[in-house]
Amino acid sequence: MDTILITGGAGFIGSHVVREFVNKYPEKKILNLDALTYAGNLENLKDLEATENYEFIKADITDAQAIFDIFEKHQPIGVIHLAAESHVDRSITNPLEFVMTNVIGTVNLLNAAKHIWNGNFEGKRFHHVSTDEVYGALGDTGFFTEETSYDPHSPYSASKASSDHFVRAYHDTYGMPIVLTNCSNNYGPNHFPEKLIPLCIHNILNNKPLPIYGNGKYTRDWLYVIDHAKAIDLVFHEGTNGGSYNVGGFNEWQNIDLVKELCAQMDEKLNRTAGTSAALITYVKDRPGHDLRYAIDATKINKELGWTPSVTFEEGLSKTIDWFLENKQWLENVTSGDYQRYYSQQYK
Numbered sequence: 001m002d003t004i005l006i007t008g009g010a011g012f013i014g015s016h017v018v019r020e021f022v023n024k025y026p027e028k029k030i031l032n033l034d035a036l037t038y039a040g041n042l043e044n045l046k047d048l049e050a051t052e053n054y055e056f057i058k059a060d061i062t063d064a065q066a067i068f069d070i071f072e073k074h075q076p077i078g079v080i081h082l083a084a085e086s087h088v089d090r091s092i093t094n095p096l097e098f099v100m101t102n103v104i105g106t107v108n109l110l111n112a113a114k115h116i117w118n119g120n121f122e123g124k125r126f127h128h129v130s131t132d133e134v135y136g137a138l139g140d141t142g143f144f145t146e147e148t149s150y151d152p153h154s155p156y157s158a159s160k161a162s163s164d165h166f167v168r169a170y171h172d173t174y175g176m177p178i179v180l181t182n183c184s185n186n187y188g189p190n191h192f193p194e195k196l197i198p199l200c201i202h203n204i205l206n207n208k209p210l211p212i213y214g215n216g217k218y219t220r221d222w223l224y225v226i227d228h229a230k231a232i233d234l235v236f237h238e239g240t241n242g243g244s245y246n247v248g249g250f251n252e253w254q255n256i257d258l259v260k261e262l263c264a265q266m267d268e269k270l271n272r273t274a275g276t277s278a279a280l281i282t283y284v285k286d287r288p289g290h291d292l293r294y295a296i297d298a299t300k301i302n303k304e305l306g307w308t309p310s311v312t313f314e315e316g317l318s319k320t321i322d323w324f325l326e327n328k329q330w331l332e333n334v335t336s337g338d339y340q341r342y343y344s345q346q347y348k
């Protein structure tokens with residue numbers, strides 16, 4: 001059985017990618033490698049535990065020897081790399097952790113793949129999952145294309161940009177077969193409540209303030225996570241060797257408008273009087289170096305591979321809220337302990 005190694009599979013996006021691959025490719029073994037940091041949660045994959053073609057390995061990608069040993073033992077023919085420190089606010093507090101996992105961890109994986117593939121690249125592929133934040137910030141107009149120069153501003157985006165460069169360098173220097181995807185903001189089930197949408201859902205449920213950074217006019221493009229997982233599947237299997245693909249929802253929202261839409265849907269689903277949740281909106285101190293606007297031009301993946309988002313934002317948001325309402329225990333579990341400490345420090 002050929003093995004595909006997915007890193008970060010216990011996290012938000014990774015868990016959806018693992019599920020997509022386990023269900024779609026029963027003839028392949030899907031090996032999920034994850035350190036189970038605060039963001040990794042095996043509950044995200046409970047439904048797959050007994051599935052024959054799925055295996056979980058707890059390992060840290062900053063541990064070069066452990067990664068070598070796992071590659072030697074399992075001989076993966078493909079790697080889909082999602083493991084990362086992923087939250088901009090945490091990167092502002094602790095940049096070095098982002099260098100360790102996002103840069104050193106990625107190079108450890110590249111070295112291990114290079115070692116076991118040993119120049120025999122037939123049928124092999126290293127897929128690096130990255131972000132649109134590497135391109136920096138846009139003004140009121142324009143879009144990021146695959147040709148846009150990198151211009152990262154946060155420690156998070158700087159670490160992701162660095163990892164992207166290393167992946168391309170292994171292609172150019174050693175001939176490693178690689179593909180990259182640079183995706184916009186994801187949302188959906190299992191989203192960790194440090195990020196805007198799940199944080200607001202959690203706070204609305206608990207009648208807590210909804211913290212809006214600065215004037216709330218910052219703009220992001222939002223994509224439903226399962227559409228991202230499907231894009232990764234397509235690019236992993238059909239993307240051009242050495243190429244990169246922007247993935248986005250053609251779905252821009254200013255933060256304040258997005259939170260108001262979320263509030264309206266929550267009021268309706270919770271049978272609360274219209275305006276109840278929006279009354280919780282509270283403007284707070286801005287994020288340092290806050291990027292004004294991200295917007296993805298996803299024409300290439302659409303034209304070359306036929307990918308397109310499957311749900312509108314309103315539909316995706318509705319499904320997301322329903323998932324959180326049906327999984328209140330999940331939300332309680334991930335917001336106990338460390339989360340409380342993080343929250344009171346970040347929003348003090």
Ligand code: NAD
Nearest residue numbers: 008010011012013035036037039040060061083084185186
């Ligand atoms: P996440 O924070 O929810 O999950 C990250 C996962 O990586 C967790 O399971 C965690 O345990 C694991 N991990 C962290 N450090 C590790 C280490 N040293 N060794 C092994 N595992 C480790 O992140 P996410 O939102 O699912 O993002 C996944 C990937 O997609 C990241 O590479 C991120 O940069 C990229 N991305 C995210 C978004 C987004 O909107 N969330 C958008 C575009 C790209």
Ligand code: TYD
Nearest residue numbers: 088185194195196197211212213218220255
């Ligand atoms: P986030 O979900 O952290 O994703 P990213 O920073 O990777 O885009 O934030 C999305 C937007 O929401 C961003 O402009 C910052 C803003 N934001 C708030 O206004 N308040 C919050 O509490 C958080 C977490 C984010």
